Amino acid sequence: LDLGIAPGFTVDPGDFAEMVGKNKIKKFEITARQVIIYLGDVRPGDELTFEYVLRPRYPLRARTPATTAYEYNTPGVRAVANPVELVVEEKK
Numbered sequence: 001l002d003l004g005i006a007p008g009f010t011v012d013p014g015d016f017a018e019m020v021g022k023n024k025i026k027k028f029e030i031t032a033r034q035v036i037i038y039l040g041d042v043r044p045g046d047e048l049t050f051e052y053v054l055r056p057r058y059p060l061r062a063r064t065p066a067t068t069a070y071e072y073n074t075p076g077v078r079a080v081a082n083p084v085e086l087v088v089e090e091k092k
Contacts, residue, residue, distance in 0.1 A: 001036070001069050002034050002036055002067060003050075003052075004033065004034055004064040004066055004083065005034055005054065006054070006062040006063060006064040007062050008058060008060045008062050008088075009054040009055060009056055009062070009086070010055050010057065011052065011053070011054060012053045012055065013028075015051070015053055016028040016030070016035065016037070024048075024050075025037050025038065025039055025050075026039060033065060034065065035052070038072070060086075060088050061085065061086070061087045063084065064084045064086065066080050066082060066083055068081075
C-alpha cells in the first residue's frame with residue numbers, strides 16, 4: 001500500500017511499528033510524501049483496517065495524494081482511493 005501524506009503533515013512511525021509488532025503488516029517505510037506498507041499474504045475477500053495519526057505542523061487546507069494498493073510483483077494489478085481534503089484550523 002502507498003498511503004499518501006498531505007503536505008504540512010507528519011506521520012508517527014510508532015503507529016506502524018506497533019502494527020509490525022502485532023503482525024498486521026510485514027514492514028513499512030516512511031518518506032516525505034507517503035507511507036509504504038508491505039502486507040505479506042492477502043487473500044481475496046480479506047478486509048484490512050489501519051489507524052494511524054497524521055500531525056499537522058500548522059493550520060492549513062490540503063489534499064492527500066491518492067492512496068494505492070497493488071501487488072508487489074504485478075504492480076499493474078491495483079486499486080486507487082481518491083485524495084481526501086483535510087482542514088486544520090487554529091484553536092480559538
